[in-house]
Every structure is written in C-alpha cells, then in structure tokens.
Amino acid sequence: MSLSVKEFSKAAWVEIYNRIIGAVVFLDDPSAECLHWDGGLFNLLSGGAVAVKSLSPFEYCKSEHKKALFITQATTTQLSTIKEIIQNSDFTHCLLASTVSLDVVYLELNKDKDVSDIISAGKAPMECAKMLESMLLQWINKVQSAVEVIHVPISTISLTSNVFVMPPYSPVYPLYEGKLIPTTPSVDLYTLSESERSQVRRLVSSLNSMLEGMNLKEEVYYMGTHSSILAGVLENSPVCLARRKLCSSPASLLLIDRTLDLCGCASPAPECLLDKVLGVLPRLPGHCTDVTVDMTPLCEASVTSVTDDLQLSPGCLYHANDKYCVQTFEQMINKTQKEVMFDLYNKLSKIDVQRSPGPKTLLKVTPQSMEKIINATKGNYDIIEQHLGLLQQALAVAATLRAPQHAQLELAASLQRQVAQNIAASREATSVGRQLSLLIKSRKERGLPLERLLALLVSVYSLAGDEVPFPRQHEEALVETLSVAIFEDHKSVLLSSAEGRVVSPEQCAAVAADVLSKLKDIAKMRRILNRYNTVLKPTETGAGHEYRGVLQQLVDDLVDSARPELVDLRHRNHGVKDLLRSGLNILTSKKSRKHPMDAPTVILFIIGGVSLDECRRLHRAVITSGVDANVIIGSTKIVTSVDAMRDVLRL
Structure with a gap:
C-alpha cells in the first residue's frame, strides 16, 4: 500500500515534532514554507519548541537556551551560517536535520576527492553523519555536549x-x-x-x-x-x-x-482564480507559493506598506488547520471564478453582522459586495478570531479582482488571443512582428507594464515554434523597440538595476539582443519532438486552429x-x-x-x-x-x- 504525497509530508514533520521539546528551532526559507503548509509556526511552539528563528548568520540565542535544532538543506553556505549561530550562542545539544539525503551532502563536502567507492558501497550517509557531527562538536567546543545528524525529507x-x-x-x-x-x-x-x-x-x-x-x-x-x-x-x-x-x-x-x-505558463490568460491571485498579489516573504494579504481592512493600525511595515503581520491564503479554508483553496484551483465567489460570499454571509443580501438573492457576487461584509467586521476581534482564515481568503480575492494588475492581465490576455489568432489563421508571422513592436511602443497608453509584454513575447514565440518564422527585418525592428523600452523601464524590468547600478542605452541594446536570441531558442525547443512538435491544432469544428x-x-x-x-x-x-x-x-x-x-x-x-x-x-x-x-x-x-x-x- 502506498501513501499520498500529503501523508508523506506529514510523516516527515512528525519526525521533527518528536525532537523539538526544549529546542530553539532554526529553519531555512524552503523548510519554513513547507512548515506553513503543514500547520505553521504554532505546530512547533505548541509541540515544545522554546523559540523559532530563521537560519541567518545574524541570529543567536540567549545563554539559557542550550538546545538547538537546525532544519536545513545543508549547503556549504548554510553550514557556515550554522557555525556562526553556534559560536555566537551557548548550546550544549545540537541536532541537524538535513532535508536533503546525506549521500548528496557527502558528495558536496568531498567535491575535490574521489569518494566513488564509499558512495557505491552505500556508506556515504553514515560517513556524512560522522563528518557533520564532528563539525558540530568542534563549533560547540564544550566537553559536555551532544550532537545528532539525521535526514528528514522535508x-x-x-x-x-x-x-x-x-x-x-x-x-x-x-x-x-x-x-x-x-x-x-x-x-x-x-x-x-x-x-x-x-x-x-x-x-x-x-x-x-x-x-x-x-x-x-x-x-x-x-x-x-x-x-x-x-x-x-x-x-x-x-x-x-x-x-x-x-x-x-x-x-x-x-x-x-x-x-x-512555455506558451501554457507564459500565457497571460488564466481561467483559474488562484493563478490570478498569484499573478497580482505579492508573494509572502520567503515563500514562492502563498501570497501576502493586506489585513488593514480588518484592523485599526495605520500601515503605509503591506510588505515592509512591521506594525501589522500580512495575511495569507492557505490555513492548514482550517478545513473550510483548505476546501476553499482547492476550489480556487478546480472551480470557476463565479463558483468560488458565490461560495466565499455564502460563508461570509453566515458571519455578517449587518445582514447583507443572502447569496440566493444576488444575481452576481462582486468584490464590493464581499468587502461590505468584511468591512463590517473591522475592530470586532471576536468575530475576526473565529473566522480569520476565511476573511483573509476573501480579502485576497477581492483585492485581486479590484487591483489595476487584474485589468492588465485581462488586457494582455485579449492581446494574446489576437496575436494567436493571427498566427493560426495565416500560418505566418509577417503581421505579428509588426503588431508586437506596436504593442511595446504603445504600452504606456494601454496601461501595460513591459514585463507583461515580455511574457507575451515568450508565449508567442513558444506558440509559433519552428512552424511560423518571423521575418528578419521585423525582428530587427523588435530589438530596436525593445532596447528603447528596456532603457525607459529598466528599474522595473532589470533586476540588476535594483542594486543601484547605472544602466546605459548600450547595455539595454545588448539585453534586447539577448532577449531575441533566447526567444529564437524558445521557438526551437520542440525540434527534438515528433508527435508533439506543434501546439497549434485544428479546432473540433474544423474552423481555424487553437492552442493545445x-x-x-x-x-x-x-x-x-x-x-x-x-x-x-x-x-x-x-x-x-x-x-x-x-x-x-x-x-x-x-x-x-x-x-x-x-x-x-x-x-x-x-x-x-x-x-x-x-x-x-x-x-x-x-x-x-x-x-x-x-x-x-x-x-x-x-x-x-x-x-x-x-x-x-x-x-
């Protein structure tokens, strides 16, 4: 009999919960994200951990804290961080839980040595545990100390x-x-x-x-x-x-x-509501799967920035310990936007303190009708505490559908459909190249950020593949247009410019040329396939083509x-x-x-x-x-x- 993925994940965390009593727990970001989906921080605190901290070289513990548990991928950098934390604290008992198999860690710790015999004999995990335990003992540097190294697949x-x-x-x-x-x-x-x-x-x-x-x-x-x-x-x-x-x-x-x-994931036209939420709201800090939800509509704190202001903790979408929230989260993937909105409104109406119209009397649930109920709970902390997960999910959906970025997504989606129809109908890209250049030039009038148009370019080139070549002169014009656009919008497009580097027109021209080179590579990716070398397929009616x-x-x-x-x-x-x-x-x-x-x-x-x-x-x-x-x-x-x-x- 086999377990489900969820049961496997839960079993791994049980291994951790059995070892946390009296310990200060240090987690790297991926492990913290996995913990969030198993129940979050309070699983550790209620299980006996005395404190929970991020795995950072700037962290340390008070002298009364003698036991530490490190949950880490055990990279060289993270091991150096663990060394810093131990040497700046006063631990006598350290447990290192590697989320990666110890035979892989052993190979990395001995990258300049020939350890093939040990690995092939299956002795690498045991040897790695000995190496890491020796390192921990050296860093603790006390006569009376205890260490343990285990592999926990988180x-x-x-x-x-x-x-x-x-x-x-x-x-x-x-x-x-x-x-x-x-x-x-x-x-x-x-x-x-x-x-x-x-x-x-x-x-x-x-x-x-x-x-x-x-x-x-x-x-x-x-x-x-x-x-x-x-x-x-x-x-x-x-x-x-x-x-x-x-x-x-x-x-x-x-x-x-x-x-x-890349057409399927770079397309700006998701039907799935959760895809829209992920595409509009900022990610939860340190996470790649959950989002930051602005909690100010519920509280009376005056917050200037949702992600940077520490007065108010951000909300999130997933709440592992609330079965109704887990159900709603799954519906945001599997059901239509209309169905999710009605379900959320139905749940909100049961806690409504102002008695808004019931879901059966509404023809359409809007973000405003949801926000009316949410705003009525402001400052009523007994109600908020009882329904915190539901309120956060409703806030996330309402904020997504009212955000300017949602309108940008809808516009980019309609533009992509036009371009795709042109390619499918004519089976050539003469007009498409010109159309893409014009879209980039008119992006500010249309209210479209350059990064969404770059995503559209990736989607179009992947859709066209080798079947629909772009004329050379149109691609040259596209590079020139891109170069100017990147220079104008480099602060939002080029991550390197966020580090305070000066960006010149010549650098932007080089970036634009590199973008085109990668777009051409994207178009070649399906050359190795025979049956699936095209994603433009005739429709069931026989009129035109569609993306499959x-x-x-x-x-x-x-x-x-x-x-x-x-x-x-x-x-x-x-x-x-x-x-x-x-x-x-x-x-x-x-x-x-x-x-x-x-x-x-x-x-x-x-x-x-x-x-x-x-x-x-x-x-x-x-x-x-x-x-x-x-x-x-x-x-x-x-x-x-x-x-x-x-x-x-x-x-």
Missing part, C-alpha cells in the same frame, strides 16, 4: 490531493551552463556546471525520498534533454537502486522539461483507450538484463512495450514550473477519461506568466 507541499510542488527546488530550471539549448548534442550530468549538477542531484534525492516514503517502485519516463539527465541519475544512483529493491507498489514517473512548451499544449497532448494520449504510441516519451529501461529477459519478443511484439498507465500510480513531474490552470485542465482530462490510475501532477513550483518569462529570459 521538500514537498501538497496543494490538492493530486497536485504538489517542491519549494526547495523552485530555482531549478532546464538550463545548460545558463543556456536554454546545450552546446553539445551528447548531454549528461557532467555537461552541466557544478551548481547545476548539485541542483540535479538534490532534486533527485528528494524525489527518491518521496518515492520511498510513498512505497513506490517506479518506471522512469522522460521528455526533454534536462529530464533525461534527471532520469539517468534517478535510475542509476546506488541509493535509488537500493530503494527500488525494498518498495513494492508499482508506479510510473514521467519527467518533462518546462521549456518544451504539449502537456495536454501527452495526457490526452496517456488516457486514450486506443493507447497511441508515445514516440516522444522515452523510457529508462533496466539495460541488458531486461533485453535478455524479454528475448526476441522485444523486437517483434508491440505488446511487450511498457505503458505508463499500466501502473496504478502515475506521477507527471514538470521541471521548471507549472501553472494551476494547466493542472486543472490536465486533471479534468484524466477525470473525464475514466481511467483507474491515480494521476498526480508535480512540479518544482507554481508559476505565473511573469515568473515564466523571468525564468527563461533571466533579466
């Missing part, structure tokens, strides 16, 4: 029963020495830079821990160059090989490169009862032994080929991010097909259109 958060993300790996993206396309056709782990190799090993480590916790023995499939590297490490790592001998529940793990189709993403096409084929051949989905087999076991039948019989849907559990994992709109569409395709398999969608993170643009253009 890396996943479960958004719904079939969607999960891994916050520690939100920076992971399919890149090769910083490029979208590798310079060599034969790519393996050692083609990557040292930091990219470390990211791959760490991600594989956490996937392996998740599969072990869920008791899954997987067949690995992949689509995309970067995914092939991960599949190779997952298939051949000694730790993964040992785990597969012990796990008993069959599963299929499909690894997919995000860069094969690579992920959508793959899932449609997976659940198709006819079982079409999945030529683009490669399978990591077990080598010569499988060939010998199958005999000549592997060459003559199609029935001997394995299919991902043969397993009762199928995990579709997208490297580089996924939008919640895509998750909803994919889940709907699985549900309507009637297949028995449990299909789980996972990714390194949830992305909005602007997130997707920044990931690929690296501005």
Whole structure:
C-alpha cells in the first residue's frame, strides 16, 4: 500500500515534532514554507519548541537556551551560517536535520576527492553523519555536549490531493551552463556546471525520498534533454537502486522539461482564480507559493506598506488547520471564478453582522459586495478570531479582482488571443512582428507594464515554434523597440538595476539582443519532438486552429483507450538484463512495450514550473477519461506568466 504525497509530508514533520521539546528551532526559507503548509509556526511552539528563528548568520540565542535544532538543506553556505549561530550562542545539544539525503551532502563536502567507492558501497550517509557531527562538536567546543545528524525529507507541499510542488527546488530550471539549448548534442550530468549538477542531484534525492516514503517502485519516463539527465541519475544512483529493491507498489514517473512548451505558463490568460491571485498579489516573504494579504481592512493600525511595515503581520491564503479554508483553496484551483465567489460570499454571509443580501438573492457576487461584509467586521476581534482564515481568503480575492494588475492581465490576455489568432489563421508571422513592436511602443497608453509584454513575447514565440518564422527585418525592428523600452523601464524590468547600478542605452541594446536570441531558442525547443512538435491544432469544428499544449497532448494520449504510441516519451529501461529477459519478443511484439498507465500510480513531474490552470485542465482530462490510475501532477513550483518569462529570459 502506498501513501499520498500529503501523508508523506506529514510523516516527515512528525519526525521533527518528536525532537523539538526544549529546542530553539532554526529553519531555512524552503523548510519554513513547507512548515506553513503543514500547520505553521504554532505546530512547533505548541509541540515544545522554546523559540523559532530563521537560519541567518545574524541570529543567536540567549545563554539559557542550550538546545538547538537546525532544519536545513545543508549547503556549504548554510553550514557556515550554522557555525556562526553556534559560536555566537551557548548550546550544549545540537541536532541537524538535513532535508536533503546525506549521500548528496557527502558528495558536496568531498567535491575535490574521489569518494566513488564509499558512495557505491552505500556508506556515504553514515560517513556524512560522522563528518557533520564532528563539525558540530568542534563549533560547540564544550566537553559536555551532544550532537545528532539525521535526514528528514522535508521538500514537498501538497496543494490538492493530486497536485504538489517542491519549494526547495523552485530555482531549478532546464538550463545548460545558463543556456536554454546545450552546446553539445551528447548531454549528461557532467555537461552541466557544478551548481547545476548539485541542483540535479538534490532534486533527485528528494524525489527518491518521496518515492520511498510513498512505497513506490517506479518506471522512469522522460521528455526533454534536462529530464533525461534527471532520469539517468534517478535510475542509476546506488541509493535509488537500493530503494527500488525494498518498495513494492508499482508506479510510473514521467519527467518533462518546462521549456518544451512555455506558451501554457507564459500565457497571460488564466481561467483559474488562484493563478490570478498569484499573478497580482505579492508573494509572502520567503515563500514562492502563498501570497501576502493586506489585513488593514480588518484592523485599526495605520500601515503605509503591506510588505515592509512591521506594525501589522500580512495575511495569507492557505490555513492548514482550517478545513473550510483548505476546501476553499482547492476550489480556487478546480472551480470557476463565479463558483468560488458565490461560495466565499455564502460563508461570509453566515458571519455578517449587518445582514447583507443572502447569496440566493444576488444575481452576481462582486468584490464590493464581499468587502461590505468584511468591512463590517473591522475592530470586532471576536468575530475576526473565529473566522480569520476565511476573511483573509476573501480579502485576497477581492483585492485581486479590484487591483489595476487584474485589468492588465485581462488586457494582455485579449492581446494574446489576437496575436494567436493571427498566427493560426495565416500560418505566418509577417503581421505579428509588426503588431508586437506596436504593442511595446504603445504600452504606456494601454496601461501595460513591459514585463507583461515580455511574457507575451515568450508565449508567442513558444506558440509559433519552428512552424511560423518571423521575418528578419521585423525582428530587427523588435530589438530596436525593445532596447528603447528596456532603457525607459529598466528599474522595473532589470533586476540588476535594483542594486543601484547605472544602466546605459548600450547595455539595454545588448539585453534586447539577448532577449531575441533566447526567444529564437524558445521557438526551437520542440525540434527534438515528433508527435508533439506543434501546439497549434485544428479546432473540433474544423474552423481555424487553437492552442493545445504539449502537456495536454501527452495526457490526452496517456488516457486514450486506443493507447497511441508515445514516440516522444522515452523510457529508462533496466539495460541488458531486461533485453535478455524479454528475448526476441522485444523486437517483434508491440505488446511487450511498457505503458505508463499500466501502473496504478502515475506521477507527471514538470521541471521548471507549472501553472494551476494547466493542472486543472490536465486533471479534468484524466477525470473525464475514466481511467483507474491515480494521476498526480508535480512540479518544482507554481508559476505565473511573469515568473515564466523571468525564468527563461533571466533579466
């Protein structure tokens, strides 16, 4: 029997809760985000922790605090931070919980040494624990002291029963020495830079821990160059090989490169309400999956800046200990905006102190009708305390739909539809190149920030692919227009300018040229595919074309009862032994080929991010097909259109 992702995550936190009595707990940002989705800070404080702090070299503890628990990814930088904290405190008992498998940490601690024999013999975790314990004892520097090093796989958060993300790996993206396309056709782990190799090993480590916790023995499939590297490490790592001998529940793990189709996540037209909220409201500090909610409508504090003013803590969307809030959060992914608004209003009306019209008498729920009830609770702290989670979610939705950025999203969405229709109808981009330049020039009159138009460019080039070439003179004009726009808006577009650097017109021209080069690379990404090399498909009516993403096409084929051949989905087999076991039948019989849907559990994992709109569409395709398999969608993170643009253009 296998566990769910949520049960696996909860089991990992139980390991922590069993060790926190009397300890000061230090967490890095990804671990703090995972804690938020398990119940938050009060889980630690009510479980016996004396204090909770961020993992920062500026933190230390009072002399009466003798026990510390560090929850960390155990990178070299974080270990240096732990050393600073210990040396500035007076601990006698230190526990280090590494969220990454100790064999990976051991490899990084010995990066200049040949430790292949120790790793292949399976001794790396034990040796790593000894090394880290020795380091902790040295930093404590007391005769009477105790240390312990353990591996606790804290890396996943479960958004719904079939969607999960891994916050520690939100920076992971399919890149090769910083490029979208590798310079060599034969790519393996050692083609990557040292930091990219470390990211791959760490991600594989956490996937392996998740599969072990869920008791899954997987067949690995992949689509995309970067995914092939991960599949190779997952298939051949000694730790993964040992785990597969012990796990008993069959599963299929499909690894997919995000860069094969950026149109789906870079599109500014999400139907999913939660995608809109994530695209409008600022992220909760240190988080990549939850947002900051302005709480001033409920309180009487005078706050000038929601994110920087410390008078008032920001609210958030997810409240793990409130089942009604968890239900609403899932509805924000799976249901329409109208349905979510009516549900929120219905819940708010039950706490309404002014007796506003009931949900049945309203023809339409608006942000204003929700805000009327919310504002009536201002200062009534008994009511606020009882319904705090619901009020925060309602505030987030109302603020999103009333924000200027929401109008920008709607405008960008209509522009994208126009451009997509032009490409689909004419199958050429002569008019589109001119249209994009004009949009950038008129952005201020239209009220569109440049970053949203850059996201539109990414979406259009990914949509067009190799099929629809852009005329050279139009691309030259586009670069010139972009160069001027970037110079004018560099403070909001170029992250480097936020550091106080002077930005010149020549630098902006170079950035614009680099943007075009990356856009051309984006258009080439599906060259390696055969069946899914186009995302412009004829409509069911036969009139015109529509966007059908690579992920959508793959899932449609997976659940198709006819079982079409999945030529683009490669399978990591077990080598010569499988060939010998199958005999000549592997060459003559199609029935001997394995299919991902043969397993009762199928995990579709997208490297580089996924939008919640895509998750909803994919889940709907699985549900309507009637297949028995449990299909789980996972990714390194949830992305909005602007997130997707920044990931690929690296501005």
